[in-house]
Amino acid sequence: MKINGKYYRTIWLSNDGRSIEIIDQTKLPFKFEILRLSTIEEVANAIKNMNVRGAPLIGVTAAYGMAIAMHTDYSDRNIDKSYKLLLNTRPTAINLKWALDRCVANLKVIPKDQRVNKAYALAEIIANEDVEICQVIGSYGLKEIERILEKKQDKSIINILTHCNAGWLATVDWGTALSPIYMAHEAGINVHVWVDETRPRNQGGLTAFELGAHGVPHTLIADNIGGHLMQHGLVDLCIVGTDRTTARGDVCNKIGTYLKALAAKDNNVPFYVALPSPSIDFTVHNGIKEIPIEERSGEEQSHVYGIDKNNELSWVNTVPKGTECGNYAFDVTPAELITGGLITEYGIYEASERGLNQLTAGKKLKAVHDG
Numbered sequence: 001m002k003i004n005g006k007y008y009r010t011i012w013l014s015n016d017g018r019s020i021e022i023i024d025q026t027k028l029p030f031k032f033e034i035l036r037l038s039t040i041e042e043v044a045n046a047i048k049n050m051n052v053r054g055a056p057l058i059g060v061t062a063a064y065g066m067a068i069a070m071h072t073d074y075s076d077r078n079i080d081k082s083y084k085l086l087l088n089t090r091p092t093a094i095n096l097k098w099a100l101d102r103c104v105a106n107l108k109v110i111p112k113d114q115r116v117n118k119a120y121a122l123a124e125i126i127a128n129e130d131v132e133i134c135q136v137i138g139s140y141g142l143k144e145i146e147r148i149l150e151k152k153q154d155k156s157i158i159n160i161l162t163h164c165n166a167g168w169l170a171t172v173d174w175g176t177a178l179s180p181i182y183m184a185h186e187a188g189i190n191v192h193v194w195v196d197e198t199r200p201r202n203q204g205g206l207t208a209f210e211l212g213a214h215g216v217p218h219t220l221i222a223d224n225i226g227g228h229l230m231q232h233g234l235v236d237l238c239i240v241g242t243d244r245t246t247a248r249g250d251v252c253n254k255i256g257t258y259l260k261a262l263a264a265k266d267n268n269v270p271f272y273v274a275l276p277s278p279s280i281d282f283t284v285h286n287g288i289k290e291i292p293i294e295e296r297s298g299e300e301q302s303h304v305y306g307i308d309k310n311n312e313l314s315w316v317n318t319v320p321k322g323t324e325c326g327n328y329a330f331d332v333t334p335a336e337l338i339t340g341g342l343i344t345e346y347g348i349y350e351a352s353e354r355g356l357n358q359l360t361a362g363k364k365l366k367a368v369h370d371g
């Protein structure tokens with residue numbers, strides 16, 4: 001993705017070959033700042049505080065975190081300790097566990113003095129794979145956008161609603177839900193995006209930032225507006241991302257996704273989820289009962305974050321002092337509401353046990369052990 005004409009990934013190895021650098025997402029969309037992370041504690045804090053965020057990017061960051069940890073101490077004990085520290089940063093996105101399991105499986109079986117090099121190489125492989133996967137997701141999603149546009153009476157524009165940020169910023173490059181949108185835009189389709197604000201953390205601001213940087217027409221809307229737009233035929237399809245998708249196709253994603261899926265179903269608007277296969281957790285079935293939902297500080301709800309007239313970033317309180325605030329960060333959309341399907345790097349599948357069985361049939365999904 002280009003920012004002011006310069007190509008960036010969201011994470012990369014520093015020139016010292018040891019630390020990593022990330023785009024600090026707590027400063028966006030107001031300031032574009034790079035943050036260097038040199039210790040495993042810094043990496044863990046960056047995930048927890050959402051300096052990096054989005055399920056695929058969290059996984060990649062954790063893999064680099066393990067590499068940084070190996071630099072200090074490549075013992076089995078430190079692998080276990082680092083695994084625990086990183087895994088406990090955020091509970092919902094399964095990509096975190098997936099990446100860490102892959103690191104452990106590969107590191108524990110090799111001689112200790114090879115672990116540093118292997119850990120960095122592995123983190124880079126995971127990062128590169130993420131870029132490839134997201135690009136392929138984009139091309140499958142593009143075909144779906146073209147198909148829906150073809151069926152439309154007014155072919156001059158296609159309106160897509162998205163929730164949270166499942167774009168370039170949530171991955172290493174391209175994004176999941178936004179990848180088909182970038183490809184449609186590049187293919188010359190007149191795509192317009194309704195961007196849900198996504199309170200309380202306002203990830204819609206991140207989506208607006210990256211769509212704007214790429215020249216994709218978009219309109220940011222309050223979270224309550226989507227249903228109204230759908231009732232008036234102003235949304236042709238919805239595409240969102242996911243933090244964890246179950247073996248039967250339930251989708252856990254940013255809080256508010258479920259309500260959008262309900263509104264979409266009521267208005268016959270196809271609802272798609274774009275996901276890399278590492279976001280699928282085949283060990284869970286019933287997403288509502290089985291997926292741990294992160295609860296974050298109530299201050300994220302009681303306050304809004306923005307830039308003031310002095311160009312300073314600050315939090316502003318919007319509720320009576322002492323008000324109890326709930327902050328559930330994710331919700332689960334049952335498979336039957338995902339009427340468009342699951343857009344993966346293997347193609348588009350029905351959100352159901354059958355669909356996920358078809359997805360896995362005869363395939364070797366991204367290995368946990370790289371051999």
Ligand SMILES: CSC[C@@H](O)[C@@H](O)C(=O)COP(=O)(O)O
Pocket residue numbers: 053054055056093163164165166167170171175176177203240241242243253254329
């Ligand atoms: C490709 S990102 C998919 C999801 O991780 C995304 O939709 C999301 O919910 C991100 O949540 P966040 O709390 O900002 O990390």
